[in-house]
Amino acid sequence: MKKVIKKVLIANRGEIAVRIIRTCKEMGIRTVAVYSQPDIDELHVNLADEAICIGPAGAADSYLNINNIIQAACGSGCDAIHPGFGFLSENPDFAEFAQACGLIFIGPSPKYIRLLGDKEAARAYMDSIGVAIVPGSKKSIDSLEDAILESENIGFPLLIKATAGGGGKGMRLVEAVDELEDSFNLAKSEAKACFGDERVYMEKFIDSPKHIEVQLVCDNKGNVVHLFERDCSLQRNKQKIIEEAPCHFLDETTRAALIKTATKACKDIGYDSVGTMEFLVDRDGNFFFMEMNTRIQVEHPVSEAVTGVDIIKEQIRAASGLALSIRQKDIRRIFHAIECRIIAEDTENNFMPSPGKINFLNVPGGNGIRIDTMVYSGYTVKPFYDSMIMKLIAFAPTRRECIKKMRIALEQLIMTGIKTNIEFNYLLMHNKKFVSGRYTTKTVEEFIGELNENRDHI
Incomplete structure (x- = not known):
């Protein structure tokens, strides 16, 4: 059934809220921003048609x-x-509550969030249909005692990960049993x-793999x-720093198998x-399902730049009960994007957050x-939320040209008043492993070690 969307509340902040507002304006949809008390001067608050304060600084009391949020x-x-x-x-629960209140949730049906957005359920489902998964626990770990028992089955090193989230939050690498208690408690508190x-x-922790993801766009018509x-793969502390498409490392057989696995799983469950x-x-080209994110990704602009598709627009169309405006046969890789x-x-002080005025x-x-x-100039970076403040995307016909564009863009990006990772990203753009395309999830860690060693000799 088609449902007309005329006015959308954006239950978020920062650059993604700004991004959503811009597509809504193009579609003729009015927008309502929500904000915590210290976020009153945020750009999304000023760009939206209306704005409503939903609580104090702490995310638990606001976002x-x-x-x-539903009341707003x-x-x-x-x-x-x-x-x-x-x-x-x-x-x-949020999606269901929104729907129960007569609101359209711009995302998948709640049943799919439960099945695929929940990492425990997603792993079980993918395992049941014959997709290789990273070896690990079959269910959530409730106590330290259970964690110790499970670690004996999995072996070290291992990862503790949030069941209900992603983005590297609520994740800890554990290399020995004596690290388990602190890591378990920290992961749980961060996930909460x-x-x-x-x-x-x-x-199980897989050493030095590639981290590859497939972007999917679906509707309720079976498309x-x-x-x-x-x-x-370029990550620090399990959090992505740089993303690119296409993957320079993959052979066409593995690429096709990955994409087929992802699309078939989504098609089969609707x-x-x-x-x-x-x-x-x-390293041998074997791939293992890790998780599915049932939402828009931070790095979605990479796929938009490569294909020319506005993913947010398609997401809103699908939520409205409309068919996608795109078809697979029309999708082409137009550019390489980073x-x-x-x-x-x-970055020189253990990557400590650097809030303050730009x-x-x-x-x-x-x-x-x-x-x-x-x-913007004069903006104050808040200490209460994620410290990512910008995404810089370069795209060009070839990877070589794209890297060159990104290097120049990073040179021209000037931000004073706070510390940033601009120079760190610039140095990564010149890293031999990155330039070759044969980097892994361990490359940034190795690169930081090299930088620290060089500083020690200065």
């Missing part, structure tokens, strides 16, 4: 406060809610703070379209929105450059 949506006459990423975006759900599970893959299926690929996440952090900002431009951000 994770389901009652306040209903009270402002919204038809729909867009959750963005993080916060409540993969919370099935970020997603409102403290459940965690455990899986499943993939926008190829992204290489998200998945009805935007989603991303993530895999680890080992995204650098710009983070307010001190005194001056100069952004690059020109053909093949895109910037998704909420910051």
